[in-house]
Amino acid sequence: MNLKRNGALLGALAVGALTLTACGSDDNSGSIDVDASASRATCEGKPNLSAAGSSAQKNAMDEFVAIYIAVCSQKGKTVNVAYNPTGSGDGRTQFIASQIDFAGSDSAIKGDQAEQALTRCAGSPAWNLPLVFGPVALAYNLEGVDNLVLDAQTTAKIFNGSITTWNDPAIAALNEGVDLPDTAVTPIVRSDSSGTTDNFQQYLEVASDGAWTSGTGSDFTGGVGEGAKGSAGVAQAVSGSPGSITYVEKSFADQNGLSMALLDNGSGPVELTEDSAAKAIEGAGFSPSGEGDLTLDLSSIFGTTEEGTYPLVLATYEIVCSAGYDADTAAALKSFLTSAANEGQDGLGEQGYVPLPDTFKERLTESIDAIASE
Template sequence: MKIKRHASVLALIAAGALALSACGSDQNTNSGGSSPSGTGNSNAAGVKPDCEGVKEAIKASGSSAQANAIARFQVAYQNACSGKKMDYNSNGSGNGVKEFLGKQTDFGGSDSPLSKDKGEVQQATARCDGAPAWNLPAVFGPIAITYNVKGADGLVLDGSVLGKIFSGQITTWNDPAIAALNQGKTLPGDKITVIFRSDESGTTDNFQQYLEASSKGTWTKGKGKVFNGGIGEGAKGNENTSAAIARTPGSITYNEWSFAKQNKLQIAKIVNSGGGEAVELNSASAGKAIEGAKVKGQGNDLELDLKSIYATPTPGAYPLVLAAYEIVCSKYTDQAQGKAVKAFLTAAVTTGQRGLEDNGYIPVPEAFQTKLLTAIGAIA
C-alpha cells in the first residue's frame, strides 16, 4: 500500500531528505523560539534505530491526520536503515484499527486509542498472539476549524457557538451568537454548510470530545469516530474535507492543521474555556495546551487523557489538539517484523521530528519523547 502524498509534500520531503542526512543538528525552531523535541533534546542524543535483522518492508494504515508527518518519518527511517521501507495507506483511523486487528498491517495509525468499550483492546491482544497492544502517541496535531467566508479572515468562535453550528442550531453566518464574538466584522447572511468526515475518523472523535467538554451544553450529540451532528455534507479523509471547504462558499469543517495550511484555508481563532481572548492556532499556542496532557495508560501503554486540553482555561492555550497514536504489538511473533516496527518508530520520534512545524504538527514534547523511547525500546 502506498501513502497518498500531495505534490507539495513530495517537494518538501525531497528537500528534507538531504537535510536529514547531512545535518547533525536541527536548525528549525518553532514559533515559541525553542528547539523542537527530538533534535536538541539531550534525552534523545545518540539514540539511533537498530537496523540489524529488520524486515525489509513493513506496512501500516490509518489516520489521515498524521499522513504528512508519516511522510517525514519515512524519510528519516530510510536514511537510518538504507534499503528498508514502511508503506502507509492514509485511509482513516477506523480502517487503521480494523486492518491492524485483522493482521493486514504491522501497526495501525489512529487519532483515538484502542477502545475497551468496543472490544478493541481484547481483539488487539488476540491479534498480538496474547501480548498486549500499546498506544504510542508519536504525532501531535492541532485540529483547525476551517471555513470559506469571503472577507471574514480571523473569524472568532468558541465551543458554545461551534456546538450550535455543528448540530444545526445556528444556520447562517450573521447569527447574533457569531456576531457577538466578531464585533466590527461584517458577516454575510449566507447559509452555513457543515462539512464532516464521512469515514470513521479519530479527528471526528477528538472534535466531538472537544464539543462535549467546551460547548457548555450546546452539543448533546455525543462522541465517537462517526459524526453525530445529523446535518451537513460528508467527505472522506482530511484531504477531501479540505478540498470541499476550498470549493464551497459558506462552508465550515474541522480538519488537521497540516491540511489547512497546505490548502491555505481560512482558520478560526478559538476562545477557550477560560473565556478570555481568542487564541490563534500556532505552534506556541498548541504547545502550551500539550504541556497539560496527562498519561492515563499503564506502563508502556501511553494513552493520553486530553480532557483537560479540550476544556483548558489556560490563557493563550489552543484547546483543539489531538494525539495521533501508532498502535503496536508489545511483542511480535515474527522477530524481524518487531525489529522493523521498533526501528521505524525510533526514527520517527527522534530525527523524524525535525521540521514537523512546516507541515502543521507540534514536535513531541520532551517528557513524552523520553517515555516513547522507553516504550519503543521495549517492543520485542
C-alpha cells in the same frame, strides 16, 4: 540532527507525498542531508514494514519515512515503510486482522477492539503510542472575514444545525465590528470513520457548556452537514464551497490556503500557532493503563481556560503489539519508531504539526524500547 531539504522534497511533502500509498514510499533519501551517526535507529529486522490508518498523520508519516530511509541508507541498509492513509477506523481493523504491522489512529484502541487485539498480539495487549500531535483547525471559506472568532458553544451549534447563518447573533457577539454576511453556513464533516471526528466531538462535549448533546465517536453524530472522505477531502471541499466550515488538521488547512478561526477558550481569542498548541499539549496527562501504554487523558486539554492556549488538539497514536511480533518485525518496528520519535520530529513544525516535547520523547522512547518479540 541537521536536516536540509531541497525544493523538490519540500513540494512533495507539502502535497502529502502522494506516491506514499499501500505500495510504499519513493526513496527520497537522496534529497535529505541527515547525520545518521546521531540516530539511535538500528535499521535491523525486516526491510519493509506496512501500516495504515489515520489520514491526519499522513504528512508526518511521509516525513518519518523519508528521514528513516536516509538514515538507514547511510548505514548500508535499504528499508521502507508503506503507509496507507485509509482512516483511523480502517487502520485499527487491519491491525486486528494482522494485515499490517502497526496502525495509525487518532483515537486509542480500546473496548472490544482492544480485546480482539489480544489475539492478534499473541495474548499481549496492544499499546497506544502518541507519536504525532496536530492542532485541529476550524477552517472556513468566508469572503471578507479573515479573523473569525469562535468558541466551543457556537461551534457546537454550527455543527448540530442550531446556527444556520454566518450573521447569527451568537457568532456576531464573538466578532464585534466584523461585517458578517447573511449567508448560509455549510458544515463539511468527515463521511468516513475518523479519529479527527472523535477528538472534535470530544472537544465539543467537554467545552461547549452542554450545547453538544449527540455524543462522541469516530462517526459524526451531529446530524447536519455535507460529507467528504479523509482530511484532504474535507479541506478541498471547503476550498471550493463559499460559506462552508470544517474541522481538519492544520497541515491540510495550510495546504489548501484556508482561513482558520481563532478559538476563545474563555480567556480570549487564541490564534492557532505551534506555540499555542504546544502549550495545550504540555498540560496533557495520561490515562490509567498498563505499563508501556501511553493513552492520553485529553479532557484537560479540551477544557482548558489557560490564557494563550489553543485547546483543539489531537494526538495520533501508533498502535502496536506490546509483544507477539516475530523477531525481525519487532526489530524493524522499534528501529523505525525510534527514528520517528527523535530525528523525525525535527521538521514537523513545517508540516503544521507540533513536535513532541522532550518529556514525551523520553517516555515514548521507553515504551518503544519495551516492545518485545515472541
